[in-house]
Amino acid sequence: MMKYLVNVAMQIASQILFNLPTEVKALNILDTPYSGQQAMLPLYESLGIEDVTTAEVVESLTKLMWPSGNQRFWYGFFFFLFF
Numbered sequence: 558m559m560k561y562l563v564n565v566a567m568q569i570a571s572q573i574l575f576n577l578p579t580e581v582k583a584l585n586i587l588d589t590p591y592s593g594q595q596a597m598l599p600l601y602e603s604l605g606i607e608d609v610t611t612a613e614v615v616e617s618l619t620k621l622m623w624p625s626g627n628q629r630f631w632y633g634f635f636f637f638l639f640f
Contacts, residue, residue, distance in 0.1 A: 570633030574604060577622060584621055609634075 615634045
């Protein structure tokens with residue numbers, strides 16, 4: 558049951574993140590090649606997040622994508638990280 562809940566939490570967090578406008582997702586800039594926002598093809602999009610296994614990185618990404626916060630996204634990732 559726990560594996561199912563973690564899977565659902567990640568799906569929800571991913572949907573929330575990918576539903577953002579491209580201009581907002583483009584704020585995610587990383588120094589590592591082929592990471593950060595990648596929208597090269599019309600039907601393909603990726604969004605790299607380095608060291609996503611720490612709460613600080615998730616909090617930083619949340620603040621970058623939603624300056625006013627997004628608890629649903631944060632709790633989805635929190636559930637994934639710690640359970």
